[in-house]
Amino acid sequence: MPGVLHHQMPRLESCGTPVDGYFFMHVANTTTSSEAPQRIFENYVHADGNSILCISNFSRRDTYFHSGHRLFWSDAMAECCVRAMRHSRGTMEGLETIWRLTISNEVTQGIIKSIFSHLPAGSTEADVEAGDDRFFALLASDHGKGPARMLPAFPELFGRRRMARIRVFAESTESQHPDLCWFLEPAPAPSPSPEPPPTPPTRPLSKREARKYKRMTSLTSLNSSALSGNSFGTS
Known part of the structure; x- marks a missing residue:
């Protein structure tokens, strides 16, 4: 596959990622000149939908990068x-894996070098597992922000999935x-919304009605407390 180097094939296989069966997808600037449109994003999407290989992605190539019409990677x-x-x-x-191959961004390179320095x-x-400071550093990098925006923005398309961990690969003699x-x-199911409190009475209540209303408000308060006391994951 053009854009995927020979030494990267074993890396794909080590993560259970297919090495063939991809569609090559690219996004380019349209132009009326005789020059070929300049490609902004070049990536592979597996036919089974289980992997994305990101090859070359440079938003600044977009003619509209500095305007409100720019294309976002996500x-x-x-x-x-x-x-x-x-x-x-x-x-x-x-979708199981999203690869960022042949990383040239100096900030992301610096984070990865820091990981290997230890x-x-x-x-x-x-x-690198989720929750680790290094995970969040890569999540905030240009190679993490795109997928982090894309997955929750299109939950039905991607099956409500989230980024769980990262495997980083060092520079090699070939690259x-x-x-x-x-x-x-899969991302955890969203937490249920607490029940709304009972509607306040608009007329004087009998003793029996007052006791019933008091029980209802007490139960609603208990349910809300139970929900707020649980820890739910976020996507």
Whole structure:
């Protein structure tokens, strides 16, 4: 596959990612000149919808980058997935991995180098779990913000999944650019909304009605307290 280097194939396989069966999807500036449109985003979407390989993505190539009409990676990537699934008759609801290959961004490179600086010399890969400070650092990078926006923005398309952990790969003798893989998992179901309190009475109540109203307000208060005391994951 153009854009996927030879040494990256074993990395894909080590994460259970297919190495063939992809649609090549690209988004380009339209132009009326004789020059070929400049591509902004170039990615692969697997026909089964279980993997995305991000090859070359540079928003600043967008003619409208500094205007209100710029394309966001999250929206463009979701549209590419829709079109790929239209051809394969598949679904993205089981998306398992999102790869960012051949990372050239210096900020992301710096975060990955920092991770390996705390590992034994010669380490070539490392897993970072959700909740780790390094996870959040990569999530806030240009290689994390896009998927982090895309998944909750299109929950039906991607089966309500969230980013669960990362595997980072160090630079190699074949490439001076690291790689990373986001592993996804189903997001927890949203917490139920607490019951609204009973409507206050608009007339004087009998003793029996007053006792019933008091019980109802007490139960509503208890249910709300129970919900607020639980910890629910966020996508």
